[in-house]
Amino acid sequence: MANFPQTQKALIFNTKTNALSLTNAAPIPSSTEEHIIKVHSTAITNGELTWASFVNWPTEHVPTYDVSGTIVTEVTGSKFKPGDKIYGRIDAAREGTARQYATILPSETALVPKNLSMTDAASVPMSALTAWQAVFEQGELSASPYVDEAGEVVGNQAKGKRALILGAAGGVGLFAVQLAKIAGATVLGTASSRNEEFLKGLGIDEVINYTKTSVEEWIGGDESKKFDLVFACVGGKSMLDGWSAVKENGAYVSVGPGFKEPEGGKPKGVKSAWFVMDSRGSELELIGRFIGKGLVKTWVDSVWTIEEYDKAFAKTATGHARGKVVIKIGDEE
Numbered sequence: 001m002a003n004f005p006q007t008q009k010a011l012i013f014n015t016k017t018n019a020l021s022l023t024n025a026a027p028i029p030s031s032t033e034e035h036i037i038k039v040h041s042t043a044i045t046n047g048e049l050t051w052a053s054f055v056n057w058p059t060e061h062v063p064t065y066d067v068s069g070t071i072v073t074e075v076t077g078s079k080f081k082p083g084d085k086i087y088g089r090i091d092a093a094r095e096g097t098a099r100q101y102a103t104i105l106p107s108e109t110a111l112v113p114k115n116l117s118m119t120d121a122a123s124v125p126m127s128a129l130t131a132w133q134a135v136f137e138q139g140e141l142s143a144s145p146y147v148d149e150a151g152e153v154v155g156n157q158a159k160g161k162r163a164l165i166l167g168a169a170g171g172v173g174l175f176a177v178q179l180a181k182i183a184g185a186t187v188l189g190t191a192s193s194r195n196e197e198f199l200k201g202l203g204i205d206e207v208i209n210y211t212k213t214s215v216e217e218w219i220g221g222d223e224s225k226k227f228d229l230v231f232a233c234v235g236g237k238s239m240l241d242g243w244s245a246v247k248e249n250g251a252y253v254s255v256g257p258g259f260k261e262p263e264g265g266k267p268k269g270v271k272s273a274w275f276v277m278d279s280r281g282s283e284l285e286l287i288g289r290f291i292g293k294g295l296v297k298t299w300v301d302s303v304w305t306i307e308e309y310d311k312a313f314a315k316t317a318t319g320h321a322r323g324k325v326v327i328k329i330g331d332e333e
């Protein structure tokens with residue numbers, strides 16, 4: 001039986017006052033269905049503190065759902081065992097991972113690829129799974145690429161297709177670009193000038209600088225420039241602008257805030273969806289194989305201590321983090 005301290009450090013979000021605070025006196029969780037893990041790092045998702053109306057949080061709720069850590073307790077039937085270095089995304093309807101000990105379902109868990117640090121690992125699950133599900137499941141760009149049992153990449157399923165990622169330099173966008181490229185699509189994305197070279201380094205075919213031109217202007221009425229899939233990781237005007245770029249019978253998928261159809265309705269035959277990602281450890285394992293081969297990279301915007309939580313949340317809230325903002329809680333690599 002593991003030796004736990006009596007209490008732990010945890011970040012608390014009060015759903016009545018909408019305030020975050022840090023306590024040293026939070027309880028250690030207990031569970032037989034979920035593994036208890038010692039948290040190494042956790043990552044913030046933009047807008048997550050506004051999700052209270054979608055989920056049934058108690059007044060005092062632990063935020064942040066992306067986690068890397070070490071398994072401490074066993075769960076009957078789980079393939080993970082104490083000492084395993086894991087990462088995953090906790091369903092936001094449960095308690096989060098901004099604390100020293102948290103819990104995770106076996107179905108949400110995957111082993112951390114050997115070439116990934118625990119800090120970097122915390123930046124992956126939510127973003128990579130959202131991107132994967134948007135591109136290959138909701139957006140049906142193509143069948144998904146994979147690394148076979150011999151370690152060979154089976155890609156190019158989307159050869160000849162075009163994908164546009166709105167918000168390509170954010171946590172989700174970065175993964176969408178890289179995964180659609182492995183599938184062989186031509187991939188363009190919107191970002192500001194400071195991210196152009198960065199995105200080219202990740203293999204993007206072209207960056208549309210949203211601070212200089214709208215997508216509608218860039219398309220300029222040329223049907224051949226339109227896309228089989230537009231994936232919006234941003235909301236507002238930019239999300240609406242993206243509708244002008246979808247081909248007839250293409251797909252428009254969004255995960256950003258305030259998704260809606262354009263005035264006058266969506267283009268003919270376009271399939272559209274706003275969805276909430278599903279946390280699947282098995283899918284994270286498949287994505288992890290690309291990371292393990294160095295073919296997919298994650299990006300950490302900045303790393304903060306738990307005491308610096310207000311600065312960390314403020315950085316995410318700017319909407320201009322490159323990749324994810326991480327809070328490092330433990331030290332074990």
Ligand SMILES: NC(=O)c1ccc[n+]([C@@H]2O[C@H](COP(=O)([O-])OP(=O)(O)OC[C@H]3O[C@@H](n4cnc5c(N)ncnc54)[C@H](OP(=O)(O)O)[C@@H]3O)[C@@H](O)[C@H]2O)c1
Nearest residue numbers: 046047167169170171172192238255275276277319320321
């Ligand atoms: N529904 C779901 O399941 C789900 C899952 C995960 C995330 N989300 C949501 O998806 C959204 C994206 O999350 P995230 O973690 O990728 O991102 P994020 O941290 O909000 O994205 C930051 C990035 O967005 C870029 N950006 C800001 N405004 C832009 C614009 N108008 N056009 C193009 N790029 C712009 C910034 O690049 P520049 O600095 O170059 O401007 C920055 O790199 C969030 O609202 C999040 O809550 C939803």
